[in-house]
Amino acid sequence: MNIALLGYGKMGKAIEQIALKRGHNIVIKADVGTTYNITDADVAIDFSIPSVAFSNISKCLNNGVPVISGTTGWLEDYDNAVALCNEKKGAFISASNFSLGVNIFFELNKNLAKMMSNLAQYKVRLEEIHHTQKLDAPSGTAITLANGIIKNHSSFDKWVLDSKEDNAVPIVAKRIENVPGTHTVKYESDIDFIEMKHHAHNREGFALGAVIAAEWIIGKTGVFTMNDVLNIG
Numbered sequence: 152m153n154i155a156l157l158g159y160g161k162m163g164k165a166i167e168q169i170a171l172k173r174g175h176n177i178v179i180k181a182d183v184g185t186t187y188n189i190t191d192a193d194v195a196i197d198f199s200i201p202s203v204a205f206s207n208i209s210k211c212l213n214n215g216v217p218v219i220s221g222t223t224g225w226l227e228d229y230d231n232a233v234a235l236c237n238e239k240k241g242a243f244i245s246a247s248n249f250s251l252g253v254n255i256f257f258e259l260n261k262n263l264a265k266m267m268s269n270l271a272q273y274k275v276r277l278e279e280i281h282h283t284q285k286l287d288a289p290s291g292t293a294i295t296l297a298n299g300i301i302k303n304h305s306s307f308d309k310w311v312l313d314s315k316e317d318n319a320v321p322i323v324a325k326r327i328e329n330v331p332g333t334h335t336v337k338y339e340s341d342i343d344f345i346e347m348k349h350h351a352h353n354r355e356g357f358a359l360g361a362v363i364a365a366e367w368i369i370g371k372t373g374v375f376t377m378n379d380v381l382n383i384g
Contacts, residue, residue: 154365155179155192155216157207158199161284162221165358166196173362189214194365201225201287208232208243217242217368221249221361223291233374242368244375247291249360253334254377256349258384260296260336263347264303273338273345275300277310278323280333288312288324292334297322300336331357 152175156163159180167177179187179195183203189195195211197204201224211218212235220243229245236243248254267273277300279293289297289312297310297320310320331351338345351357360377367380378384 152176152366152369153178153191153193155181155187155189155195155211157181157195157197157211158222160198162198162354162357163196165354166198166361169355169358169362170365173366175362189216192216194219194369196220196361196365197222198361204228205232208245209235212236212239212241212243215239215241217365217371218244219249219361219364219368220245221247221357223247223294224287226291236374240372242371242373242375244364244368244377244380246360246364246377247295248332248357249364249377250349250351250356251360251363251381252356253292253349253351254360254381254383256334256347257295257299258378259347261299261303261384263336263338263345264300267338267345268304268306270338270340271306272340274340275304275307276321276323276337276339278325278333278335278337280325280327280330282330283326283328285326288326289322290324290332290334292332293322293324296334296336 178191195218197207197220204222204225205228279290301307307320333350335348364380
């Protein structure tokens with residue numbers, strides 16, 4: 152499989168190592184301003200920056216190249232990407248986190264929210280910690296977790312960052328040097344608390360998930376999620 156890496160930072164380099172170990176070829180390594188022919192690739196993996204993600208995705212879809220995007224902070228254009236994918240009969244996956252463990256964590260989070268929905272004595276709090284180079288806050292993973300709570304718990308209709316509001320899931324975002332990613336969901340009452348946590352030791356889990364998604368999407372048409380790739384949820 153010939154892979155285009157759209158974004159060749161730390162994640163791009165981690166994906167490259169995993170892909171090579173799994174027998175694939177890296178035919179494009181692109182950063183902002185790089186000139187390339189996307190049709191040289193069988194599939195593209197985008198871990199770029201928010202300002203260019205939609206442009207990268209559009210270029211792939213317009214040229215019949217399936218695209219996996221792990222860039223966050225660009226989702227105001229997500230519906231446009233979906234419409235373009237459907238128009239071009241392409242293949243597209245966007246995920247806030249490609250880690251296999253995190254996607255299992257997403258499903259556990261939804262189920263716990265359903266169980267806690269009628270227990271008003273428990274107050275929820277969501278915390279995310281990432282390295283200081285991360286550009287967006289809260290993380291896309293934290294937003295996915297918050298939306299999972301909102302959709303499955305009767306008390307919430309939005310999330311808020313670093314504040315508290317009625318009917319809102321509070322998210323605390325921290326930036327600490329050399330932390331790949333830690334996410335915690337906590338329900339606390341006056342007598343006890345329930346806590347779920349996912350802690351990434353390094354970037355390899357994110358990279359492996361992205362490569363597995365790229366392998367899976369070849370030959371398919373449509374807009375998919377990691378639940379489709381992993382057959383969960």
